[in-house]
Amino acid sequence: MSTTTPSTAATRIADGPPPQPLPGPAAPPRRGLRRLGVSRALLWPALIVSIVLTQVPFVITIYYSLQSWNLLRPADQRFAWFENYARVFSNGSFLSSLLATVVITGSTVVLSTVLGLLFAVLLDRPFRGRALARTMIITPFLIMPAAAALIWKWSMFEASTGMVNWGLGLLGLPSVAWNTDVPVATVILVLTWQYTPFFTLILLAGLQSQSRDILEASSVDGAGAWRTFTSITLPHMRQYVEIAVLLGSIQLVQVFDPVAIMTRGSGGTKTLAYLLYERAFVGLEVGEAAAYGVITVLVTIVIATVALRTLFKVFTEGTR
Amino acid sequence: MTTDALAPRATASARPLGRRLTAAGTRRRIRGGAITLLTWGVVVVFFFPVLWMVLTAFKPERQAATDPPTFLADWTLDSFGKVFARDMAPYLINSLTASVGSTIIVLLLAIPAAYALSIRPIVKVRDALFFFISTRFMPVAASIIPVYLILQTLGLLDNINALMILYVGVNLPIAIWMMRSFLSEVPVEIVEAAQIDGAKLRTELFRVVIPIVLPGIAAAGLICFIFAWNEYFLASILTSTAARTTPPFLASFVDGRGFFLAVLSAASTIAVLPVVIAGWVAQKQLVRGLAMGAIK
Numbered sequence: 001m002s003t004t005t006p007s008t009a010a011t012r013i014a015d016g017p018p019p020q021p022l023p024g025p026a027a028p029p030r031r032g033l034r035r036l037g038v039s040r041a042l043l044w045p046a047l048i049v050s051i052v053l054t055q056v057p058f059v060i061t062i063y064y065s066l067q068s069w070n071l072l073r074p075a076d077q078r079f080a081w082f083e084n085y086a087r088v089f090s091n092g093s094f095l096s097s098l099l100a101t102v103v104i105t106g107s108t109v110v111l112s113t114v115l116g117l118l119f120a121v122l123l124d125r126p127f128r129g130r131a132l133a134r135t136m137i138i139t140p141f142l143i144m145p146a147a148a149a150l151i152w153k154w155s156m157f158e159a160s161t162g163m164v165n166w167g168l169g170l171l172g173l174p175s176v177a178w179n180t181d182v183p184v185a186t187v188i189l190v191l192t193w194q195y196t197p198f199f200t201l202i203l204l205a206g207l208q209s210q211s212r213d214i215l216e217a218s219s220v221d222g223a224g225a226w227r228t229f230t231s232i233t234l235p236h237m238r239q240y241v242e243i244a245v246l247l248g249s250i251q252l253v254q255v256f257d258p259v260a261i262m263t264r265g266s267g268g269t270k271t272l273a274y275l276l277y278e279r280a281f282v283g284l285e286v287g288e289a290a291a292y293g294v295i296t297v298l299v300t301i302v303i304a305t306v307a308l309r310t311l312f313k314v315f316t317e318g319t320r
Numbered sequence: 321m322t323t324d325a326l327a328p329r330a331t332a333s334a335r336p337l338g339r340r341l342t343a344a345g346t347r348r349r350i351r352g353g354a355i356t357l358l359t360w361g362v363v364v365v366f367f368f369p370v371l372w373m374v375l376t377a378f379k380p381e382r383q384a385a386t387d388p389p390t391f392l393a394d395w396t397l398d399s400f401g402k403v404f405a406r407d408m409a410p411y412l413i414n415s416l417t418a419s420v421g422s423t424i425i426v427l428l429l430a431i432p433a434a435y436a437l438s439i440r441p442i443v444k445v446r447d448a449l450f451f452f453i454s455t456r457f458m459p460v461a462a463s464i465i466p467v468y469l470i471l472q473t474l475g476l477l478d479n480i481n482a483l484m485i486l487y488v489g490v491n492l493p494i495a496i497w498m499m500r501s502f503l504s505e506v507p508v509e510i511v512e513a514a515q516i517d518g519a520k521l522r523t524e525l526f527r528v529v530i531p532i533v534l535p536g537i538a539a540a541g542l543i544c545f546i547f548a549w550n551e552y553f554l555a556s557i558l559t560s561t562a563a564r565t566t567p568p569f570l571a572s573f574v575d576g577r578g579f580f581l582a583v584l585s586a587a588s589t590i591a592v593l594p595v596v597i598a599g600w601v602a603q604k605q606l607v608r609g610l611a612m613g614a615i616k
Contacts (some may be wrong), residue, residue, distance in 0.1 A: 293461050
């Protein structure tokens, strides 16, 4: 396994602290006295498993996406170049799916960020029963998404006996036929409910990492709570919001569970993941579905990039 | 002596200041109380669906879906009996097998890898880390079709071990990422001391490093368990009967006809219980693990 020169360890001991081997800003390697070979041996199993389980299938997906292949007619399988992509872009279901994905992901991320920031601020200050309140807030994150979708659909959003309409009634507002009239809203609300705790946790970690000295200095200087929040806390929170948004949107782009369970893709909720599922496992169009898979990966990359850029802009402008 | 000299002046100036502070203090206390009240209001609304699910599970079916809602029901355990009469146990066992099994394998692979990436010297740490985290970001949709066809060819569809191995692939990157941030907090001197003392790799790992990062291992293991237990997409596509796990079982539990809300709530309550309890008990590790995995 080892390919390094056996003298490495010995020279290092002799020379005292060894030079950092290829330090990177993300992960500066720590000093150690053993040979590189052992480290590689420790890393390889995980690397191989990861490559076999994720990269190899993706490469095969790319290959499939260039095939004309329906499982009902396996004999007709042939290489088709970019036929599937041409078909995907020319039929309407792709664009409406892309729109559904962007609308659902975008709305959920925005709502979860706003609510997450609010919860984080509220839960950061000391009050009686704070530990219990935090436990209650993180619970939706722990709830199985399939269970969450079912409970929301039948127990919360149901038109005549659901709790949401009952609550609206208490406030004197009219009932809404959630499941039939606004399926997109139901999916977004359930996802927001499940992702807000995740955002809250990360943002809370951000709030707690603020330097108390700076906050005190600001209040001594006579800055009000709101001013302190906008000019010190928010800029400090930028990287935390960025990470939460990035991780959240990457998960949400692939969203499948509530769509499959609550709406079955009706009413503008047919996300890319659900469309792929339909084409592959209902329509048995392997080639076309594989093309959706490749496109989903590309969209993930784009959304992650755009999310980061936009946020960066909002925060830098907000602090000036 | 200094105290004596300063004390009278301090009390003298403190008195009027103190009075002013009481007025401001009262105002602040009222405002603080209002914010606390608002906090609890928001928390209760947010938590309500969970509470309502549990309450509904203990209602008789005829009181489960009513308008207006029934708050004082004739509480009963009937629905739980019905759930197990519909044979939920095998699905729970499948879920347990896939989640616990995949979590153990993930930890066995992730701890050495994270160790190599944080404490031991290795070339291209950044590349390796970037690779792992990028596989986490790759949508499952990108690989489901070949995975399905390969499992079909091998006769491994509806096989719980196959699902377990796939969960290893899903959870491995996040476990490595989290373990690495926990391991990089281990003081390097301790490891070096052990190495100079001539400790073998195994001793170094098991006697020195692992005891220090045990809470981190618990956190990473918990996150992997949660993701695997709750996973729906792969489970619904790759299993049908023998290896069916809880989430797809739950999803096909009701067809929307007749009265089913109490029994559905009972099944959901059972399904979410292991993860919710584990999450509550290990809340500190969970929060820390998530924050670290996400930020470092």
